[in-house]
Amino acid sequence: MASHRKSRPSGTRVAGIRTPALATAALTSVALLSQTANAAPSADDKPSLEEVEKKVDDLYRQAESATDKYNAAQEKTAKQRKRVDTLLDDVAQRTQSLNEAREELGSFAAAQYRTGASAPDTATFLLADSPQDYFDQTQLMGRLTNRQKGAVDDYVTEQSETMKKRQEATESLQTLTKSQGELKTAKATVQTKLADARALLSQLTAEEKARLAAIERKKQQEAAAKAAELARQQAAEQKAREEAAAAQQETDSGSSSSSSSTTTDSSTATDASYATKAEKALAFARAQIGKPYVWGATGPESYDCSGLTQAAWKAAGVDIPRVTYDQVKAGTTVSVSAAQPGDLVFFYDDISHVGLYIGNGMMIHAPKPGAYVREESIFYDGESSIHSVVRPA
Known part of the structure; x- marks a missing residue:
């Protein structure tokens, strides 16, 4: 008994789907076209000499722009380093003054203790956050001489200024570190642009370099013509x-107004300077x-x-x-x-x-x-x- 099952259509199965032979051929063509498109570019795809020249010029310009950023960062870094050095010197001098003031206060505290004019822990004021507060609390200020009070005031002032300068120095050091980072980045950018330009030029043949030189000469000739026109x-x-000035002088007949004469003389003097x-x-x-x-x-x-x-x-x-x-x-x-x-x-x-x-x-x-x-x-x-x-x- 003959089978009643229909015969399967010819073709192949793609991703689980049966495809007729015509569709298979179309898919094959698409694959071939895709491979062709992704293939390495032919010699005809090589950039023209004019395109290479423009790319090199653009890279040089970008390098020059990056150079200005490098110069600005370098100048900023130099100024910041000078400021940091100045602040650190100031902090060192203030620290020395602070130590001297602390020693003087210590001698006052020792004297107060020896004479019994204050409690035995008088010297601990040197460890307080604010010697002024300590003296106020113990009423020691009332028993100090004017010279001693002045020493306390000097110490408190010097301590405050020293802390302030130390903070400024810390912030300036942070800014200097940032400026040095900017300097490093700008330098790397310049070097990269210059390297890219040199790489492009190194790929040119001797004939292409000769043609590039000819293009450059033509540009120079056109630029010279424009310069000559500006000169004319x-x-x-x-x-x-000059003719207008001469005509005005004749019109004035030597009797020009004072203000006009002054303006002309001033303008002439400025131009000459x-x-x-x-x-x-x-x-x-x-x-x-x-x-x-x-x-x-x-x-x-x-x-x-x-x-x-x-x-x-x-x-x-x-x-x-x-x-x-x-x-x-x-x-x-x-x-x-x-x-x-x-x-x-x-x-x-x-x-x-x-x-x-x-x-x-x-x-x-x-x-x-x-x-x-x-x-x-x-x-x-x-x-x-x-x-x-x-x-x-």
């Missing part, structure tokens, strides 16, 4: 100002050309960007802060077109780079690790990279 613009504006200082700052900066960029360096053998500008203006007798985001606040902001030699030119939204303007759209700066102090267009990384221009004196 500034020259035209200067000529217009700034120009004199700027000339000294620029002379110093020019003497540093060719020295290497080293992160965190302030000279005299090497510099980072803000270390160079700080040293240049210090040579002119003007103290400006150490890091870029403090230097940008140390003066008067002017437009790019109004920039004068000696002005500080800041770059990028995070104000992570600075150079010293020398005129004609050019500056002296310490560019980045692996480079040297040099003259370069302020448009070296495009016009949009300029954050602001500040006149520091």
